[in-house]
Amino acid sequence: MRLPARHLFSAAVASTLLTGCFSGAATEGEGDGQRVRVAMMLPPRSGLSPLSDDAFKLSRWSTAETLVKLDADGDAEPALATEWQQSGRTWTFAIRDGVTFHDGTKLDAEAVVRSLTAAAGASPKPRILDGVELTAKAEDSDTVTVTTADEDPLVPQRLSSPQLSILAAKAYSGKTVNPVGAGTGPFELTKVDGTSSATLDRYDAYWGGKAKSPGIDVKFVPDGTARAAALRSGEADIVEAVPVSQAALLDEDLITEVPMPRTNTLYLNTEKGVFKDAALRAAAREAIDAESIVKGVYEGRADVAEGLLGPALPWAAELRSDVKRPAAADPNGRTVTIGTFTDRAELPEVAATLQQQLQKAGFKVKLDVREYANIESDALAGEFDAFILSRATVLDSGDPAAYLYSDFASDGSFNISQLADAQVDAALKKAGGTETGEARRKAVIAAEAAVLGTDAAVPMLHERVIQGDASGVVDAAHDPRERELVTADTYVK
Numbered sequence: 039m040r041l042p043a044r045h046l047f048s049a050a051v052a053s054t055l056l057t058g059c060f061s062g063a064a065t066e067g068e069g070d071g072q073r074v075r076v077a078m079m080l081p082p083r084s085g086l087s088p089l090s091d092d093a094f095k096l097s098r099w100s101t102a103e104t105l106v107k108l109d110a111d112g113d114a115e116p117a118l119a120t121e122w123q124q125s126g127r128t129w130t131f132a133i134r135d136g137v138t139f140h141d142g143t144k145l146d147a148e149a150v151v152r153s154l155t156a157a158a159g160a161s162p163k164p165r166i167l168d169g170v171e172l173t174a175k176a177e178d179s180d181t182v183t184v185t186t187a188d189e190d191p192l193v194p195q196r197l198s199s200p201q202l203s204i205l206a207a208k209a210y211s212g213k214t215v216n217p218v219g220a221g222t223g224p225f226e227l228t229k230v231d232g233t234s235s236a237t238l239d240r241y242d243a244y245w246g247g248k249a250k251s252p253g254i255d256v257k258f259v260p261d262g263t264a265r266a267a268a269l270r271s272g273e274a275d276i277v278e279a280v281p282v283s284q285a286a287l288l289d290e291d292l293i294t295e296v297p298m299p300r301t302n303t304l305y306l307n308t309e310k311g312v313f314k315d316a317a318l319r320a321a322a323r324e325a326i327d328a329e330s331i332v333k334g335v336y337e338g339r340a341d342v343a344e345g346l347l348g349p350a351l352p353w354a355a356e357l358r359s360d361v362k363r364p365a366a367a368d369p370n371g372r373t374v375t376i377g378t379f380t381d382r383a384e385l386p387e388v389a390a391t392l393q394q395q396l397q398k399a400g401f402k403v404k405l406d407v408r409e410y411a412n413i414e415s416d417a418l419a420g421e422f423d424a425f426i427l428s429r430a431t432v433l434d435s436g437d438p439a440a441y442l443y444s445d446f447a448s449d450g451s452f453n454i455s456q457l458a459d460a461q462v463d464a465a466l467k468k469a470g471g472t473e474t475g476e477a478r479r480k481a482v483i484a485a486e487a488a489v490l491g492t493d494a495a496v497p498m499l500h501e502r503v504i505q506g507d508a509s510g511v512v513d514a515a516h517d518p519r520e521r522e523l524v525t526a527d528t529y530v531k
Contacts, residue, residue: 071512071529073253077265077274080381081233081258083411087215088203089160097200098523099238099254101140102221105131105150105182106198108519112436114194118145118204118222119182122194129193133180137245139206140219140226147176153204154184154197156215164201165444166434168451169470172196191473195435200521224249224526233258244526250512251529262383269506275530276514276523277506281383282339285504298503298518299350299432301343302331302388304376304424304496305445309456311423312374312401317367319493322374322424324366325399326392328498335387341500346486347431347438348500350518357483361490369400374423376403379410382428388498389426420456427454428501432519439469439482446489455494462488 076099084090088102096102105119119131137145154174157164171187184193196202209220218227224246225238236256240249257274259265262281266288268274285293306313306322313319332340347354376392378385386407393403406413406422417425431441443466444450448458465488469481489495507514510531515522 071251071510071531073255074251074511074524074528074530075273075275076254076256076524077259077268077277078256079258079260079262079265079279080410081260082230085214086217086227086230086236088201088205088209088217089157089164089215090201093164093200093203094520095236096203096217096221096227097521098517099225099227099236099256100223100249100522100525101225101227101238102200102203102205102217103223104198104200104203105133106194108195108198108436108521112195112432114198117198118150119197124191124193127187127189128183128185130177131182131184131197133182134245135180137222138243140221140241141206141208143206143208145204145222146179147182148179149207150174150182150204151176152207152210154182154202156210157202162451164199164434165451166196166199166201166440168440168444169447169449170196188471190471191478192435192437192439192470195437195474196440198436199434201434225254225524246526249526249528251524254524260381266506269508272508274506275508275511278523279382280504280506282336282504283383285339286337288506292506292508294505294507294516295339295502296505296516296518297341297349298430298501298520299348299438300428300430300501300503301346301348301497302340302385302426302428302499302501303343303346304392304426304498305417305454306424306494306496307420307422307454307456308492308494309420309458312372313423315367316364316493318369318372320364320366321369321399322396322401323363323493323496325396325401326496326498327395330395331388331391332499335384335391336499336501339502339504341502343497343499345483345490346442346495346497347482350500351432351438353479354483354486357480359487361487363491363493369396371400371402373402373404375406376424376426377406377408377413377417377422378426379408379413381410385426385428392426417454418452420454425454430520436519437474437478437482439466439478439485442466442482442485442489443470446494457489457492457494459488459492459494462492465489 086092106114107117122131151174158172206220224244226241229237238254265277266284269277378389444452465485469485472478472481513527
């Protein structure tokens with residue numbers, strides 16, 4: 039494919055970055071096809087510990103599994119647990135028989151308790167357990183009870199989070215949780231080369247049947263141009279998170295675009311600095327032209343945000359009503375610093391556009407753009423006046439109440455806005471305690487309205503996932519929740 043002149047330099051850079059990215063051609067195995075070569079965006083941040091966001095990589099590679107998984111509607115269905123029932127604060131789970139870990143040991147109730155107890159006692163705890171006190175107990179060899187401090191209707195959905203994956207005892211023998219050779223999925227993680235690559239081989243004793251591909255070869259390629267080039271050149275079979283700037287350069291037959299529960303949001307520091315003043319937060323909100331960001335930065339491959347929850351949750355728009363917000367004040371040349379990160383290719387450009395928009399409204403704006411690993415701690419500590427984040431809204435439980443609590447509750451573990459608002463806390467608590475169904479959805483939207491009413495966060499757009507699949511790829515997953523990518527049914531012809 040002939041590239042326009044403006045892309046020649048970036049293509050040359052990508053070519054250099056890809057040298058040695060995937061060594062040799064894909065090799066055939068005993069299944070229906072060849073090994074699957076995957077180019078992923080973010081390198082591991084915590085050594086692939088399932089207690090971190092790295093858990094979603096393990097899930098996407100089908101190497102670590104949970105007691106429960108979610109269907110397309112976000113409802114719980116069996117995985118390593120075959121059935122469950124609730125009695126007050128306690129849920130009882132029947133553990134699937136005939137499952138072995140990749141090291142050959144047997145899945146039983148004690149193994150489940152070990153993994154869940156490690157997660158519940160981790161510091162920091164997995165996001166899905168924010169505000170939740172959870173204990174697990176083995177009743178017999180194949181029955182586990184999970185008890186929470188308060189009655190919790192979402193326990194099965196919580197246990198679907200990849201951060202609560204069940205691993206073999208060997209994973210917990212050191213100071214960190216090591217998933218190599220310790221999962222239960224159709225692919226065994228056999229080798230990890232730091233932040234460079236990972237290798238997985240088919241696990242023939244998988245309880246769900248032998249995978250069609252003999253294995254997965256993963257390369258971590260943070261540069262979006264390089265990932266797209268890997269697909270064009272045939273060096274990768276599946277490419278995660280194709281940047282919108284590169285999508286137009288690829289054959290449309292090779293890319294899939296799906297609205298996803300991910301919102302690009304400007305978090306405003308409510309605790310200190312310029313945006314401690316609600317009127318100045320309102321001024322920032324009014325200055326933002328999200329439509330121009332969608333058209334200019336995302337080339338139309340995103341949706342303008344009406345709230346924190348986007349079109350991947352269609353019921354949100356149906357239930358949403360007008361939000362009462364504070365009036366804006368004159369910024370009068372006040373200086374603010376906006377932070378964001380380079381790991382998502384569009385965010386630095388979003389930051390530059392916001393800088394122009396806010397300066398036009400009367401703010402003076404400085405930008406601080408780094409790699410995510412080098413900026414996350416400062417963001418969580420409230421070191422910025424504002425922070426731009428691409429945030430998944432139902433990643434953990436399939437239910438947005440957990441995301442809202444994590445990001446906006448007074449004791450939320452990801453409260454970048456440093457928000458401490460009694461009305462917001464009350465609305466979040468009500469949403470989290472409401473039974474699943476229509477009543478819970480209405481409570482979630484009420485909590486969203488409470489957050490938006492503070493202007494602690496200004497949702498700008500809802501992203502779409504753009505995934506690249508080579509022509510020979512069969513049955514790659516296209517998952518808005520970013521939990522699946524290569525499954526037992528995926529292979530390369």
